[in-house]
Amino acid sequence: MDLARRLGQGSFLRPTAALAAATAALSVGVGFLPVAGAAAHLGPLATGAAVSLLAATAALVQPRAGVALDAGRLTTSTGIGTGLAITAVGLAAAMLPGLAGVLLAAVLIGAGTGLITPLGFAGRPLLVAGIAAATTLTGGFAALAALTAAAVLPLTHKPTTPARTPSPRQ
Numbered sequence: 001m002d003l004a005r006r007l008g009q010g011s012f013l014r015p016t017a018a019l020a021a022a023t024a025a026l027s028v029g030v031g032f033l034p035v036a037g038a039a040a041h042l043g044p045l046a047t048g049a050a051v052s053l054l055a056a057t058a059a060l061v062q063p064r065a066g067v068a069l070d071a072g073r074l075t076t077s078t079g080i081g082t083g084l085a086i087t088a089v090g091l092a093a094a095m096l097p098g099l100a101g102v103l104l105a106a107v108l109i110g111a112g113t114g115l116i117t118p119l120g121f122a123g124r125p126l127l128v129a130g131i132a133a134a135t136t137l138t139g140g141f142a143a144l145a146a147l148t149a150a151a152v153l154p155l156t157h158k159p160t161t162p163a164r165t166p167s168p169r170q
Helices: 002-007 010-039 044-070 075-091 098-123 127-133 137-156
Strands: none
Touching: 002 044, 010 044, 010 075, 010 098, 044 075, 075 098, 127 137
């Protein structure tokens, strides 16, 4: 009951929504910055470097954000708000033409998502934590793996369509 109640609270929903937004921005950055770079006549080396820059920026920002949160120098709400704003500016920067737009977008998307990630997890992944507390951490991972696999089934299952019988007019 406690788990169900907490899943509906804003303290869980806001960080989870921020993580979803950060994940979407990261996916778009990794997937479409190379497309934007190619449209600007940049080669695969330059566009690959932009994606690497995005990842490196996130990797540098993320642990610092976690340390700042743990030390009390940063609050979850301020950090998530700032991270979302930086990410939004990075996505907007991707519309700027040429190498400058691609690189600026990579740095800002990386910084924003790197900031959001450790703060979003401050809401705790309650499902894994709840199951792990009742069983083991392995049990928590197993439950999440099963739910994730179950989510794939509806996406891959193709419903069978009944055979069409010709109408009498045909």
